[in-house]
Amino acid sequence: MPGPWTSDEFWAGTRAPLTSATGLQPEAYTSEDFFADERTRLFGRGWxxxxxxxxxxxxxxxxxxxxxxxxxxxxxxxxxxxxxxxxxxxxxxxxxxxxxxxxxxxxxxxxxxxxxxxxxxxxxxxxxxxxxxxxxxxxxxxxxxxxxxxxGPLVFACLADDTPPLEEWLGDLPERMAGYRFQDWRVEESRTIDIAANWKLITENFQEYYHLTWVHPELAKVSRVKDHYRYQGPGMYCGQTTSPVSGDDRDDWLVLAPAAGLDASDAVSGRFVAVFPNVMLAVLPNHVFLIVLEPVAPGRTREHCSFLLPPSTAPLADGDLDTTRTFWLDVNDEDIDIVERGQRGLHRGHVPPGPLVPRFEEPLHRFHRMVADCMTTPSLADVVVPDGDDGSPASRLGTGVNPHPPSIDRAEPRKH
Ligand code: FES
Ligand SMILES: [Fe+2]
Structure with missing residues (x-):
């Protein structure tokens, strides 16, 4: 028997406009049947x-x-x-x-x-x-x-013949991030971490900086809430940027040499991009912390984490990556702790979804609609690739004015 997620009612809060939207139903994170359908309909058809x-x-x-x-x-x-x-x-x-x-x-x-x-x-x-x-x-x-x-350095596979090509799936992202020339970056180090949480909780957590002050007091010193803006063009991804990245209080993530040849915006910014469905990229001027999610069960996910370095960075000596690695693994541990709590709360409490907070959680709304599309459309040839933000300060829902807006031309929205 099909699960309730085939009904419009299940997705009503997701389909609502941002200012009245709610999160996903708890079954989306805890149900074995939802997980099985998701494996077929979402991971079995997407890139x-x-x-x-x-x-x-x-x-x-x-x-x-x-x-x-x-x-x-x-x-x-x-x-x-x-x-x-x-x-x-x-x-x-x-x-x-x-x-x-x-x-x-x-x-x-x-x-x-x-x-x-x-x-x-x-x-x-x-x-x-x-x-x-x-x-x-x-x-x-x-x-x-x-x-x-x-x-760039990522390999994608797609089991469905009628899903749009990767180029369309990614939208303007390759153009937006072309200045980094990721294809030349190397993987310096990798590790795998098992997490007791649904994969969606992990990427949702990555997509919002609402929790920054309370969950990451150290990260908040260099990635300040007031310096965050959305970083989203048309494409199957959700993004935010910290611009400029601050080194005032801590310089842990800026100790390595910056990549050669970055433009004025990329050279001072952190880009945090969640490519739908299972990639999380934290891009700094001098390194990338990459996470690829592998869903294992409704409440279990394997994280494949890598540190990427630009070609302009000479081979590292022993210990050169220590500060950067420790910084990220500490931040990641804080995220793991909170998403595992999220999983426990959803599993044991099973409470109805609550309101999204418009200033911070628009990327989650965008992500939830991608999940809804994949779970309900007969073919991903019909998936709606989201439009980009219009670039105005109001739509960014941040505060202040971004002093270094991304220096790319806006691409036309693509739809299928
Ligand atoms: S099953 Fe592979 S050779 Fe027989
Ligand atoms: Fe976090």
Whole structure:
């Protein structure tokens, strides 16, 4: 039986205008059935981040990733082309790999040793010709391809053929952040953290600075509430900026050298962008703290965290990243503590959703409507890519005037 989230009533508070909107219903964070539908309808159809480009820099590397209900393989073929496939042998369906690994040019099924090139072509079928089959063509039995694309250091996959291309999904974000030249940044260090909270609570928390003063007293010294503005053009993302980033009280996150070649705005700003559904990017002039969310259960999420550095930063010596790392992991621990409390409160209290606070929680409203669209539209070809903010101080819902507004031309809103 379909869950109540197929009804308009379930999403009424989400569809309401910002000034009368409420948050999502508690089932969206706690229900096994909602989680299962979300895995199919949202993660099974959207552009989902599955890793970083440096992880798959070399031909012969094989990444194994969960996307929606599927397991996929990500490879780079002999020509350097990034590819993805369902992780199932075309003989009798066996899982080809159960963990990231290196292969010597051929992906071998462990069962009967059928072999596939890194471009997915079936190249080996032991003993198949001993008794020839009728009309067998290897070309008909290559690995099943999955859409894959990149933006900067991020690799995205999409299981649905009719979802708009990644370029449209991201909207103006690549243009907006082009000055960073992320494609050249390197992954300096990564770690994985298990969190006892729904993935949406984690990204929602990232999207608002309402909690900054109380949850992050140290962060609030360098990322002051009054210096925050929204940073949203048309595209499937929610963003805010701190401009300028202050180093007055603490300079923990400014100890590394800034990236070469940034414009006047990027050079003094922090950009905090949540790409729908599972990427969180904290972009500073000298580093990026990247989080990719992997939903595991309604109340469990795996966070894949990486520190990215620009090419102009020389190789670090031991200890050079310590201050930056400690700063972010302390902030992240504070966020984890509060979102786990959020999960416990929703799970045990199951209270109806409360009002969104318009000044701070417009990005959540935008995010909730993306969730609602994915959960209710028959095809993501019809997903509504949100418009951008109009840029006026009033619409930013911050205070004061941004002294360094992003220096990009506004793109036309895109809709499908
Ligand atoms: S199932 Fe893969 S070779 Fe038989
Ligand atoms: Fe936070």
């Amino acid at each position: 989902v981040a599955v890793g970083t480009a440096p992880e798959i820099a070399d031909s012969g590397r094989l990444l194994v990733r969960a996307v929606g209900e599927r397991s996929i393989l990500v490879t780079r073929d002999g020509d350097g082309v990034l590819r993805a496939f369902l992780n199932s042998c075309r003989h009798r369906g066996t899982e080809l790999a159960d963990a990231d690994c290196d292969v010597a040019g051929t992906i071998r099924c462990p069962y009967h040793r059928w072999g596939y090139g890194l471009d997915g072509t079936l190249v080996a079928t032991p003993f198949l010709d001993d008794v020839p089959r009728d009309e067998f063509a290897a070309a008909d039995h290559g690995l099943v391809p999955v859409r894959v694309d990149t933006w």
